Amino acid sequence: MSDEIKELKKKLLSTKKNGYDCVDEGYETAMNAYCEGYKAFLDAGKTERLCALEAIRMAEGAGYRPYVRGMEVKSGDKLYVSNRGKGVMLAHIGEKSLAEGAQIAAAHIDSPRLDLKPNPLYEEAEMAFFKTHYYGGIRKYQWVAMPMELHGVVAMKDGSTVTVNIGGEMGDPKLVITDLLPHLGAEQSKKPLASAIPGETLNLLLGSRPIGDEEDSGRVKLAVMKLLYEKYGITEDDFNSAELEAVPAQNACDIGLDRSMIGAYGHDDRVCAYASLKALLDLPKTPAKTAVCILADKEEIGSDGVTGMQSAAFDTFMEDLCDAQGVALRVCYEKSFCLSADVTAAYDPDFAEVYEKRNSAFVNYGIGLCKYTGARGKSGASDADAETVAYIRSLFDEANVIWQIAELGKVDAGGGGTVAMYMANRNITTLDAGVPVLSMHAPFETVSKLDCYETYKGVKAVYQAKT
Ligand code: MN
Numbered sequence: 001m002s003d004e005i006k007e008l009k010k011k012l013l014s015t016k017k018n019g020y021d022c023v024d025e026g027y028e029t030a031m032n033a034y035c036e037g038y039k040a041f042l043d044a045g046k047t048e049r050l051c052a053l054e055a056i057r058m059a060e061g062a063g064y065r066p067y068v069r070g071m072e073v074k075s076g077d078k079l080y081v082s083n084r085g086k087g088v089m090l091a092h093i094g095e096k097s098l099a100e101g102a103q104i105a106a107a108h109i110d111s112p113r114l115d116l117k118p119n120p121l122y123e124e125a126e127m128a129f130f131k132t133h134y135y136g137g138i139r140k141y142q143w144v145a146m147p148m149e150l151h152g153v154v155a156m157k158d159g160s161t162v163t164v165n166i167g168g169e170m171g172d173p174k175l176v177i178t179d180l181l182p183h184l185g186a187e188q189s190k191k192p193l194a195s196a197i198p199g200e201t202l203n204l205l206l207g208s209r210p211i212g213d214e215e216d217s218g219r220v221k222l223a224v225m226k227l228l229y230e231k232y233g234i235t236e237d238d239f240n241s242a243e244l245e246a247v248p249a250q251n252a253c254d255i256g257l258d259r260s261m262i263g264a265y266g267h268d269d270r271v272c273a274y275a276s277l278k279a280l281l282d283l284p285k286t287p288a289k290t291a292v293c294i295l296a297d298k299e300e301i302g303s304d305g306v307t308g309m310q311s312a313a314f315d316t317f318m319e320d321l322c323d324a325q326g327v328a329l330r331v332c333y334e335k336s337f338c339l340s341a342d343v344t345a346a347y348d349p350d351f352a353e354v355y356e357k358r359n360s361a362f363v364n365y366g367i368g369l370c371k372y373t374g375a376r377g378k379s380g381a382s383d384a385d386a387e388t389v390a391y392i393r394s395l396f397d398e399a400n401v402i403w404q405i406a407e408l409g410k411v412d413a414g415g416g417g418t419v420a421m422y423m424a425n426r427n428i429t430t431l432d433a434g435v436p437v438l439s440m441h442a443p444f445e446t447v448s449k450l451d452c453y454e455t456y457k458g459v460k461a462v463y464q465a466k467t
């Protein structure tokens, strides 16, 4: 190649490369330290409630305190509000007034899982089971024949709440959903994946040992209920006012001989939630603009509901802070920027047919920007404007963040959504960005450590932006 062509190529063509070709010595130590913290965060927060608790524990450790309406709000203050124990909103009040806008990162801490139905307990063939109703977009065939644990709360009529944890501690018994043996699976194997495992067969096996005498009926169910009563003081009717979630009984671990990746349940979207939270807590000094982190619930079922991103809880939090500074909320919003921090699909060579290679996110190529998400011609996308993408390009390059820009998959292959449009609908300039994930929404998802760390660096750059 002539020097002239080399020069031209360098000057005119994109030079995106593998992140490992861009980092220097010392990088790996910082990246690994960050990822060890992330793995511990995942293990502590397998449900939105547990994740919110862990986030608050970390925030308080970093000097954040609960915000109470009417409190003074001044530069340097570190405040948070828990949204019903299932979401958290945090703010590090900046040097500038909220009239100059806030720098926001919004991630979600709910993940696909199996919720117990309101009347879950039954006995069949002298085994006891829980009926479940899946939450979020799952591929049902992936959730059978693997150990599960159960977390959540039972709210009692007297106003007290019982915390349930079955299988979460070392040595605990686990639960399981059984699957059909291949010997008898001839007919089932002919069915499409989506219908091979009907939702009503996702029943958790709870026990098999009867109590009482052989002439008694329902003895296994009764035995299980007795154990639950002894441990938690609950009766069958108390399930009516419970939120119990079955999640994979598997802790986060390194993946690959080179330990370059992390496998875990719930990377979507705790990988961006952790990045958004940790970047906020790690800010070395008071940011120029107020830095806001929101960890929302209910994204996987459309962001509706009182703890979802469409809830006025976020507006109330922001309005309270604005009121304390004598600023109108709409003035703050129109000057604000939001990074909708959510995962994207990583290019998977085993399923190359659903990706468009020139516009896919690749493992180890850094945080993935998505100008738009959506499906069927960008439906359900906020579709950030060119100026917004330029703003982030410039911000990330300045902060040496390794980034890429991609779509979720081929135009006609499907699609997905995030909280971006709900932020943008508030008149907040918003862009999607996050970690590329392999096997997204599976009980065990995989991400690259480098991409996790670059997402943290990216969010931090957003918080620290001067304009
Ligand atoms: Mn997500």
Ligand code: MN
Residues within 6 Å of the ligand: 268, 300, 441
């Ligand atoms: Mn998701």
